[in-house]
């Protein structure tokens with residue numbers, strides 16, 4: 001089974017192996033996981049760019065593109081707004097990622 005999401009620079013480990021799977025206080029603070037309102041990067045849409053995968057910010061609910069995408073809007077947004085945690089906005093993916101801690105946790 002191909003798992004294209006793990007070619008994304010964000011995720012270096014095979015989920016099956018549970019390698020380096022860890023949580024952090026930011027991820028533990030997420031009580032209800034925010035899901036994408038729309039399956040599109042809100043910044044890419046403005047500039048007519050494209051994306052590879054989508055991530056939804058757990059602080060404000062905005063959806064942005066991942067680090068495999070040309071514009072890396074999700075990590076830009078996380079740094080600019082100090083919103084640490086995103087959830088995958090891809091169908092069938094259920095995990096949270098914290099940028100400052102480089103932590104990933106399934107939900």
Ligand SMILES: [Zn+2]
Nearest residue numbers: 024026098101
């Ligand atoms: Zn964290």
Ligand SMILES: [Zn+2]
Nearest residue numbers: 041044065073
């Ligand atoms: Zn984008």
Ligand SMILES: [Zn+2]
Nearest residue numbers: 057059060083
């Ligand atoms: Zn945000």
